[in-house]
Amino acid sequence: MNLSLENRVVILTGAASGIGLACLKAFAAEGSAIIAADINAEPLEAAVKAAGGKVIAQTADVTDAAQVQALVTRAVKEFGRVDVMFNNAGGAFPTPTEQQSIEDYKRIIALNLDSVFYGVHAALPVMLKQGRGCILSTTSGAGLNAVDGLAVYGAAKAGVINLMKSVATEFGNRGIRANTISPGAMDTPALRAWLNTFPDGPARYGRQIPSGRLGTGEDIARAALFLASDAAEYINGVVVPIDGATHARLASPQLN
Ligand SMILES: NC(=O)c1ccc[n+]([C@@H]2O[C@H](COP(=O)([O-])OP(=O)(O)OC[C@H]3O[C@@H](n4cnc5c(N)ncnc54)[C@H](O)[C@@H]3O)[C@@H](O)[C@H]2O)c1
Numbered sequence: 182m183n184l185s186l187e188n189r190v191v192i193l194t195g196a197a198s199g200i201g202l203a204c205l206k207a208f209a210a211e212g213s214a215i216i217a218a219d220i221n222a223e224p225l226e227a228a229v230k231a232a233g234g235k236v237i238a239q240t241a242d243v244t245d246a247a248q249v250q251a252l253v254t255r256a257v258k259e260f261g262r263v264d265v266m267f268n269n270a271g272g273a274f275p276t277p278t279e280q281q282s283i284e285d286y287k288r289i290i291a292l293n294l295d296s297v298f299y300g301v302h303a304a305l306p307v308m309l310k311q312g313r314g315c316i317l318s319t320t321s322g323a324g325l326n327a328v329d330g331l332a333v334y335g336a337a338k339a340g341v342i343n344l345m346k347s348v349a350t351e352f353g354n355r356g357i358r359a360n361t362i363s364p365g366a367m368d369t370p371a372l373r374a375w376l377n378t379f380p381d382g383p384a385r386y387g388r389q390i391p392s393g394r395l396g397t398g399e400d401i402a403r404a405a406l407f408l409a410s411d412a413a414e415y416i417n418g419v420v421v422p423i424d425g426a427t428h429a430r431l432a433s434p435q436l437n
Contacts (some may be wrong), residue, residue: 203398365424
């Protein structure tokens with residue numbers, strides 16, 4: 182299937198690592214024009230250089246509304262429009278809920294929910310003027326169901342899902358699509374660093390996933406390309422779990 186993403190203008194946050202990096206490579210390979218954003222300047226520059234094509238690196242902290250607005254302004258200045266706003270940056274900081282400080286609560290909500298609203302707030306006016314636009318946001322299995330130690334992250338990610346549904350229903354008849362990608366356990370540097378603290382961690386975790394392995398950034402990137410393309414023009418307001426059926430399984434006791 183030709184997804185016709187050539188010259189589509191994409192803003193992608195969290196582009197220097199993991200899922201974002203895989204998506205950066207995938208959109209660049211399709212010939213999209215990309216504003217690649219990350220808080221981490223050095224790996225971002227390296228990623229953009231390696232991706233080649235029409236990709237511009239812009240260091241930005243997505244918890245700062247003005248810096249997210251600047252991404253949209255840059256896209257319009259350089260490429261004349263915004264076709265895809267991909268709010269991907271985020272992160273989990275597992276903490277038992279009773280130990281969660283108010284300060285960290287605010288930090289986690291800012292990174293995982295406020296950032297997505299800033300992306301919507303900045304991109305929507307341009308997209309409405311264009312009469313079309315696609316917003317993609319990354320949630321988590323922890324936004325679909327509860328995970329011990331991730332209450333605040335999960336609440337933020339659940340908020341992302343509802344925000345995307347709201348945008349889809351409020352602006353669907355004006356050419357806007359807003360969908361959410363829900364990764365399962367993806368083999369990114371952050372997850373692997375944590376799993377490596379357990380004996381045989383990555384392989385053991387992989388075996389517990391119904392599809393029998395950890396996911397990869399590329400698993401997400403292929404779905405993101407499709408959702409961003411016109412092939413998905415009637416797909417709006419959905420959450421797509423890309424998790425090897427993890428979301429589908431009811432937890433049962435592991436008795437042996
Ligand atoms: N890896 C997984 O298993 C998994 C599972 C579910 C959801 N997710 C979600 O997927 C998204 C990407 O995660 P990942 O695993 O690729 O993580 P990652 O840590 O590999 O990459 C995240 C990127 O976001 C950047 N970033 C962090 N804070 C930022 C900020 N304030 N402003 C701009 N950029 C910032 C980081 O520098 C990094 O390059 C996140 O939203 C995460 O919550 C990941």
